[in-house]
Amino acid sequence: xxxxxxxxxxxxxxxxxxxxxxxxxxxxxxxxxxxxxxxxxxxxxxxxxxxxxxxxxxxxxxxxxxxxxxxxxxxxxxxxxxxxxxxxxxxxxxxxxxxxxxxx
Numbered sequence: 001x002x003x004x005x006x007x008x009x010x011x012x013x014x015x016x017x018x019x020x021x022x023x024x025x026x027x028x029x030x031x032x033x034x035x036x037x038x039x040x041x042x043x044x045x046x047x048x049x050x051x052x053x054x055x056x057x058x059x060x061x062x063x064x065x066x067x068x069x070x071x072x073x074x075x076x077x078x079x080x081x082x083x084x085x086x087x088x089x090x091x092x093x094x095x096x097x098x099x100x101x102x103x104x
Contacts (some may be wrong), residue, residue, distance in 0.1 A: 031066065034065070034066065035062065035066055038058055038061045038062065038065075038066075039058065041058070042054045042055060042057065042058035045057070045100075046098055046100070047098070047100060047101075048100050048101055048102075049100040049101075049102060049104065050097070050098055050099045050100030050101075050102060050103070050104040051085070051097040051098045051099075051100075051104075052082045052085065052086060052097060052104045053082075053100065053102065053104050054100070055081070055082065055085065056078045056079070056081065056082040057078070059074075059077060059078040059081045059082075060074045060075060060077075060078040063077045063078065085097065
């Protein structure tokens, strides 16, 4: 993945200045960085909250903030995704998910 990223940057820099395309859309960059920051917060909360709660909050953030859906929809999606992970990994596959200090 790193090699392909370096290749992509190299190919972009090798193009003439006029052929590089349109200007940077900073709003899109900000949204991408917000999603990345949400993922970083999710990873940071894994040991404290456990996988299910941390990932549920991350899913809620993505649906409510990034996709601008109603809070009820975001909560339903987050609960559904957490339930799906719980039913798939610990129940069906017998694989434990990281548990936090709250026991989830």
